[in-house]
Amino acid sequence: MFEKRLFSLVPQATPYIMASVLFKWIALMANITVMWVLARILGGIVTDGLSAALAVDALAQAASPLAAAIIARAASIYLAQRAGDRAAFEAVRRVRSLVYDKLTALGPSYTETVPTAEAVQTSVEGATQLQVYFGGYLPQLFFAGLAPITLFVLLVGQAGLPAALLLACVPVIPVSIMMVMRNAKKIGAEYWGSYVDLGGMFLEAVQGLTTLKVYQADRSWHERINAESERFRTATMRLLVMQLRSICVMDLVV
Structure with a gap:
């Protein structure tokens, strides 16, 4: 579908x-x-x-x-x-x-x-x-x-x-793919959500950089972006681990 x-x-x-x-x-x-x-x-x-x-x-x-x-x-x-x-x-x-x-x-x-x-x-x-x-x-x-x-x-x-x-x-291959995709869908959604949030936060900070400097709020935004970057890094590592496990499962099936 x-x-x-x-x-x-x-x-x-x-x-x-x-x-x-x-x-x-x-x-x-x-x-x-x-x-x-x-x-x-x-x-x-x-x-x-x-x-x-x-x-x-x-x-x-x-x-x-x-x-x-x-x-x-x-x-x-x-x-x-x-x-x-x-x-x-x-x-x-x-x-x-x-x-x-x-x-x-x-x-x-x-x-x-x-x-x-x-x-x-x-x-x-x-x-x-x-x-x-x-x-x-x-x-x-x-x-x-x-x-x-x-x-x-x-x-x-x-x-x-x-x-x-x-x-x-032959059906073992699509069945194994479906099993892997059930976990991949959740991890992929988390990765994409973190990616979108980080990009939106960074763009908003760049657009409002002058205002942040005027009100001396740039340090707090710097800390927020660092925290979101760490969340995105964690999501990326989880996605890579999932991909590695998927490759191992497919090699085992083959």
Whole structure:
């Protein structure tokens, strides 16, 4: 549901996300081709007892397909990354355009609806965060569903039980992601709230610096900003710890 709403907001990024998934799938197929050719050669050496000369001859015959598959894999990985970068660029540009159009529609009195600090942070830091989401997460999410099906179709004729087990373990990945996201949502909200509060406080202090100096209240504001900065640092460290734990959980699942 959330991904559907994002696609409706940033339709320009959809073709690039699909292109990134396609190139990732091509890279997977090229990698499978390399492994299949090498397995055939090694299988001939082990089971058929090929001599060293025959093994070298078989490897020489397979050199062209191997080289083509390796080149295709490298090119596909590069193109997938470029397509992901383009999707991220379109998403960031679209979000910043929406924020600007909203502020323009509100007019000079936009501060009564949206604080200046929040508008700046949303269009800068908030939009930048979408780069990882559109450029990396969404393409990998769709590819993670496509890759197991592809492997199952290719392996089911050769090894039915391992292929079925691999396919049955696919739901473990989204389930583990959902478990991690339940904790990440709370920590992320705390991080963003602290970030917005600190930015708003700093902007307010800069705008009213002359008044603070006149009434000699700059020291108290300095202490308040230091305390909020420490709160933001703590929230950032919690977010980084959560991300590290998420990576460890995903590595364990894989």
